[in-house]
Amino acid sequence: MGPRMVKEPADRVEGAVRLRPLTSADLPSAQPLTAALRWPHRVEDWAFALALGDGLAAELDGRLVGTIMGWRYGADAAALGFVVVADAAQGRGIGRALTEAMLGILGQRSVTLTATEAGLPLYRSLGFTGTGLVRQHQGGTFSAELIPLPPGQRLRPLGRSDAPVLATLDRRALGLQRDSLIEALLPVSDGVVLDREGEAIGFALIRRFGHGQVIGPVVAPDLAGARALIAHWLGSRSGQFIRIDVPEESGLSPWLQSLGLEEVGTGAVMVRGTPPQGDGTLRGFALVSQAMG
Incomplete structure (x- = not known):
């Protein structure tokens, strides 16, 4: 099963940054984003996750600089992850734009995520509250x-x-x-x-x-x-x-x-x-x- 097509925000522009659907062809370029954070995900791990959900990519001057994925669990719940922005593209609001766009795709569902310390301020500002820790x-x-x-x-x-x-x-x-x-x-x-x-x-x-x-x-x-x-x-x-x-x-x-x-x-x-x-x-x-x- 391949990734579902995302109709929006395929043509959305945030300054010089364009958000579009993330596809399997992007994954060899996306995997280094997590590798730079010392996350262990292989391209195969990216592919497994994308095949089950929706993904968005952020492009800056034609280069992939950010990603996000979301997974629907029935009509009422969802999960959100793979929120990554390259160091060179930080400070442009890309993480916020990706997250807001994915929340729009997931609709009114309750959404759960596991946040890094760096991501906490963004998620709090978007209405997320802490419920515990993962070790x-x-x-x-x-x-x-x-x-x-x-x-x-x-x-x-x-x-x-x-x-x-x-x-x-x-x-x-x-x-x-x-x-x-x-x-x-x-x-x-x-x-x-x-x-x-x-x-x-x-x-x-x-x-x-x-x-x-x-x-x-x-x-x-x-x-x-x-x-x-x-x-x-x-x-x-x-x-x-x-x-x-x-x-x-x-x-x-x-x-x-x-x-x-x-x-x-x-x-x-x-x-x-x-x-x-x-x-x-x-x-x-x-x-x-x-x-x-």
Whole structure:
């Protein structure tokens, strides 16, 4: 599935800067923008994100100098990310123009993003408020033993018919309709399901991303279940570079630190509108990515 065509603001001009749809042909030029910030995204990571959402590019004198992407999660919610402006183009209001344009495309949905410290003033001025932190853990030297599960629970491999089950679990945990995202993740991920007497009650995916592999999303009914799911992947990926982005309220950070996955940064979770809410029976313990939530 390719990027949806964006009818506006294809011809919008901000001084000498033109905003237009971001396309797959732009990605080899866009990837260096994140590389300059020491973000690990490969062109393939950019392509995966763009295929599921809308993107805008900012051009200055014919050169790509800024990007943004947005993803619709049903009729009521969305996520926003990949907001990047080249150093040489700073101070022209490009970040604001891109963000305002993407918010216009996403409409009246509640919009969530993970902000860097530099982006906080812009997002606050656009009506976003902070709701928490995301803690990024990563490393290639870690040790994780398998965690015993209560009677009646087990981990099983992801099955071919599990896509709608995982989408339902994800929606119960986060209150987001992300069926298309979950469906797109499965062909590029390995997965394990937390099962209780034949009923799926959680899952964890792992896929290629950046410098190695990333664990996420992780959905579970409690902290013990989340640890068991994550430990499964850590135990089977010994010596490989692993990243995982967890909400601060997950309670996972001290445990991840103790395993050797160091915390290397944080991001501020911000929302414009009413924050989405799950049904309270499940929780999201790790993100797909900081951009896509």
